[in-house]
Amino acid sequence: MEINDNRKREIAELAEYIANEYCPSTIVDPEIIARESGITFNYGEYGDAFDGLLEHESGDFHIYLNTDNIHTKDGSRIRFSFAHELGHYFIDEHRNALCKGQSLHRSFYRLTRKNVIELEADCFASNLLMPTDRFVRMANSRAFDFSLVESLANHFGVSLSATLLKLIETNAYPLLVVFSKGNRITRHWRTPDFPYKMFKDHYSGNLPALTVAGDYFNHGTKCEDTEVVNAIDWFTSYQDISGKTLYEKCIYPTFNNTVISILWE
Numbered sequence: 407m408e409i410n411d412n413r414k415r416e417i418a419e420l421a422e423y424i425a426n427e428y429c430p431s432t433i434v435d436p437e438i439i440a441r442e443s444g445i446t447f448n449y450g451e452y453g454d455a456f457d458g459l460l461e462h463e464s465g466d467f468h469i470y471l472n473t474d475n476i477h478t479k480d481g482s483r484i485r486f487s488f489a490h491e492l493g494h495y496f497i498d499e500h501r502n503a504l505c506k507g508q509s510l511h512r513s514f515y516r517l518t519r520k521n522v523i524e525l526e527a528d529c530f531a532s533n534l535l536m537p538t539d540r541f542v543r544m545a546n547s548r549a550f551d552f553s554l555v556e557s558l559a560n561h562f563g564v565s566l567s568a569t570l571l572k573l574i575e576t577n578a579y580p581l582l583v584v585f586s587k588g589n590r591i592t593r594h595w596r597t598p599d600f601p602y603k604m605f606k607d608h609y610s611g612n613l614p615a616l617t618v619a620g621d622y623f624n625h626g627t628k629c630e631d632t633e634v635v636n637a638i639d640w641f642t643s644y645q646d647i648s649g650k651t652l653y654e655k656c657i658y659p660t661f662n663n664t665v666i667s668i669l670w671e
Contacts, residue, residue: 409525417497417526421533424496433563434535436488440469445495447488449473458487460494462504467495482565486531493530500527536562536572545578550670552632552655566657567666571595584667586613589623592664601671602641614640618654619667628658640669 409417428439440447447469459470469491471484494500500523536558544558559569570583574595582600585593590611596603606614613620616639621627637643637650657666 409522409529413526414529417493417529418533418538420496421493421530422537422539424492425534425537433561434489434537436485436492436534439492439534440488443492443495445469445492447471449484457483458491460491460504462501465505467501467504482559482563482568485535485563486565486568489531489534490524490527492534493527494523497526497530532568532572532575535564536568538576541572542576542578545573545576550579550581551653552668555668570666570668580671582667582669584613584619584669585664586619586623586667587662587664589613589620600669602637602643602647604642606638606640606642617667618656619665622656622658622665629656635669 424439425434428442429435437447445467449471451474452470452472453474455472456470457472459472461468461470469488471488471491473484494504541558541562544561545554548554555566555569555573558573559566562569564572570581573579573581574583574597577597577599580597580600582594582596582602584591591605591613594605613623615621615624617635618629618633621629632653632655634651635654637647637652640652640654641647652669652671655668657668659665
């Protein structure tokens with residue numbers, strides 16, 4: 407399920423407006439936005455009930471954030487969940503539904519959503535925490551390597567995966583990001599100008615063996631550095647790509663035992 411481009415643009419503009427209104431020159435702080443908007447909130451231990459939840463009662467709004475599910479060392483996931491719940495408040499259709507007594511889904515952090523309401527709140531969260539103008543300006547300030555991804559993630563207080571998806575969305579550099587699990591490709595995103603379109607084992611969905619990620623699944627080998635790999639080991643092409651090389655950087659297992667591969671020229 408996807409949100410159409412016009413709706414994405416509308417939500418992104420709303421989120422960026424809120425970011426610039428409440429946190430114009432500092433890292434976006436969801437707590438500041440909530441307080442100044444009259445939204446109360448608390449952090450608590452709620453087991454597996456939800457990651458975040460926006461509740462409406464008698465005209466008042468309250469956000470619950472579950473530290474059991476979304477506690478991380480750098481706080482990036484709880485910030486994203488907080489921003490997601492703010493999305494439910496600031497997106498008119500979501501807030502109006504709550505005011506009419508309708509119930510929104512309890513929010514859980516997922517890379518793949520099947521509910522348009524949750525997708526829209528994710529879109530809001532991404533653009534609130536990483537306002538596009540600020541993000542692109544910083545992303546374009548230097549040549550691409552993995553340290554740039556880390557710098558962007560630290561600067562905006564978000565996860566590496568959220569940063570990578572924002573880089574794809576803004577088409578800052580020709581990139582391919584691959585999520586894999588159990589030696590199979592589960593999701594991938596590429597910028598329009600990334601030169602290769604078809605994975606070597608695209609029919610089976612298997613991760614190509616002669617890659618950094620494939621080496622991890624097949625042999626348990628972790629490579630902490632950025633490696634030079636042959637394009638032909640990852641991709642098939644109607645053109646001769648023998649001798650063409652790419653950089654590959656792997657992030658080992660993250661949430662749900664997923665490995666993230668980043669490829670660029």
